[in-house]
Amino acid sequence: MARIATLRSRLVWTLALAALAACSEQPSPAPEAVAAGDTPPSGMTVFQGARIIVGDGTVIENAVFTVGADNRFGLVGTAAAVQLPSGAPVVDLSGLTVMPAIVDSHTHLSRDRAGLTADLKHRAYFGVSAAMSLGQDNGPDVYAMRREIIPGHALYRTAGRGFTAPEPGRSDVPYWITTAEEGRAGVREQAALGVDIIKVWVDDRLGQYPKLAPELYGAVIEEAHAAGLRTIAHEYYLADAKELVRRGIDAFAHGVREPIDDEFVAMLKERPSFVVVPNMPDRGVATDLGWLSPALPADELAQLQAAAVDRPQAQAFFGIQARNLDRLAREGVKIALGTDGNVPWGPHLEMADMVASGMTPAQVLVAATRNAAELMRLTDAGTIAPGKSASFIVLEANPLDDITNTRRIRDVYLRGERIDRSAY
Numbered sequence: 043m044a045r046i047a048t049l050r051s052r053l054v055w056t057l058a059l060a061a062l063a064a065c066s067e068q069p070s071p072a073p074e075a076v077a078a079g080d081t082p083p084s085g086m087t088v089f090q091g092a093r094i095i096v097g098d099g100t101v102i103e104n105a106v107f108t109v110g111a112d113n114r115f116g117l118v119g120t121a122a123a124v125q126l127p128s129g130a131p132v133v134d135l136s137g138l139t140v141m142p143a144i145v146d147s148h149t150h151l152s153r154d155r156a157g158l159t160a161d162l163k164h165r166a167y168f169g170v171s172a173a174m175s176l177g178q179d180n181g182p183d184v185y186a187m188r189r190e191i192i193p194g195h196a197l198y199r200t201a202g203r204g205f206t207a208p209e210p211g212r213s214d215v216p217y218w219i220t221t222a223e224e225g226r227a228g229v230r231e232q233a234a235l236g237v238d239i240i241k242v243w244v245d246d247r248l249g250q251y252p253k254l255a256p257e258l259y260g261a262v263i264e265e266a267h268a269a270g271l272r273t274i275a276h277e278y279y280l281a282d283a284k285e286l287v288r289r290g291i292d293a294f295a296h297g298v299r300e301p302i303d304d305e306f307v308a309m310l311k312e313r314p315s316f317v318v319v320p321n322m323p324d325r326g327v328a329t330d331l332g333w334l335s336p337a338l339p340a341d342e343l344a345q346l347q348a349a350a351v352d353r354p355q356a357q358a359f360f361g362i363q364a365r366n367l368d369r370l371a372r373e374g375v376k377i378a379l380g381t382d383g384n385v386p387w388g389p390h391l392e393m394a395d396m397v398a399s400g401m402t403p404a405q406v407l408v409a410a411t412r413n414a415a416e417l418m419r420l421t422d423a424g425t426i427a428p429g430k431s432a433s434f435i436v437l438e439a440n441p442l443d444d445i446t447n448t449r450r451i452r453d454v455y456l457r458g459e460r461i462d463r464s465a466y
């Protein structure tokens with residue numbers, strides 16, 4: 043547990059701005075945070091000694107940051123730059139690493155209040171501060187919980203009901219549309235319900251169904267944009283991915299499941315705001331899931347572990363998407379983390395898969411924090427910076443050295459509050 047102590051020394055509450063400015067990449071502190079005085083603002087807590095992974099690609103060693111009564115970050119800087127206030131509670135994080143809480147931009151969560159609440163609680167345990175459910179959500183609870191903040195739980199965002207061609211035998215929660223007007227009417231309905239993004243599926247499910255036609259998803263995209271909503275696609279084939287981009291799609295919820303080409307890369311690079319959520323498939327290699335033992339019943343863990351064996355076919359499928367992701371990341375395409383499905387610890391596996399694909403841990407951590415928050419329009423999440431919501435993870439080891447260190451969680455803070463993980 044982090045040690046909480048009260049600083050007795052009578053240090054003046056000042057901030058050496060010049061020294062802070064030496065961390066050139068850091069945003070400026072919020073104005074109210076730099077006022078000098080003997081006593082700290084009430085409700086402020088000081089966290090000192092940690093390495094901060096900011097979430098924007100920069101790192102601050104031996105850092106100090108404060109969290110105010112508003113549950114937002116106040117000061118963020120190097121310890122050398124900050125003189126601490128007397129009397130403020132201090133949490134000593136020496137030797138530990140702090141990163142922003144993880145944001146998962148592609149999930150499929152429960153649709154009823156009890157199930158969804160549990161999903162959000164389990165995510166909090168694993169350091170996830172927000173999750174977006176993509177297109178299989180309806181009923182009163184999902185639209186109501188979209189607006190709720192439950193203490194100690196991740197935030198919930200949803201695409202509501204997505205759009206696809208008729209797929210008998212598969213989920214009928216999404217709209218099965220056969221005309222452009224059905225698509226437009228559905229988008230207006232979802233917009234009125236307050237969804238966060240519009241989802242389309244363009245996939246023949248390995249030849250089982252006719253795919254949603256370009257004129258139909260084109261109409262959905264157009265109507266969404268008219269309503270101020272962005273659009274995200276489940277796509278599979280390269281040709282469809284290109285046509286979706288031509289028709290204005292804003293993000294992919296998966297990597298393309300075939301080798302990409304120069305034309306595709308050029309199309310994405312022309313659109314700097316475009317986001318790819320790679321959502322890597324199973325890597326197909328034997329893995330040790332022992333790190334989950336504090337969180338899962340032994341029999342459930344044993345089942346998962348038994349399934350985590352080498353599977354050459356899965357490895358080949360992973361390889362295609364890994365090479366695609368490696369190239370997109372090297373070309374500077376914006377990547378955000380998403381896991382698909384409803385696995386609360388999924389982000390930790392996904393981050394390792396992204397590194398296995400060739401991304402650096404630093405790039406992956408940006409994808410899992412700032413970029414995913416941006417995709418979800420969580421303007422106050424995703425980085426450790428003045429004014430941002432104080433949702434962060436305290437890690438026992440540095441994930442920049444080994445991405446699986448994101449699993450070595452000492453503490454999780456959501457919106458300024460430390461959660462009691464032992465009670466989860």
Ligand SMILES: [Zn+2]
Pocket residue numbers: 148149150176276295382383
């Ligand atoms: Zn999905």
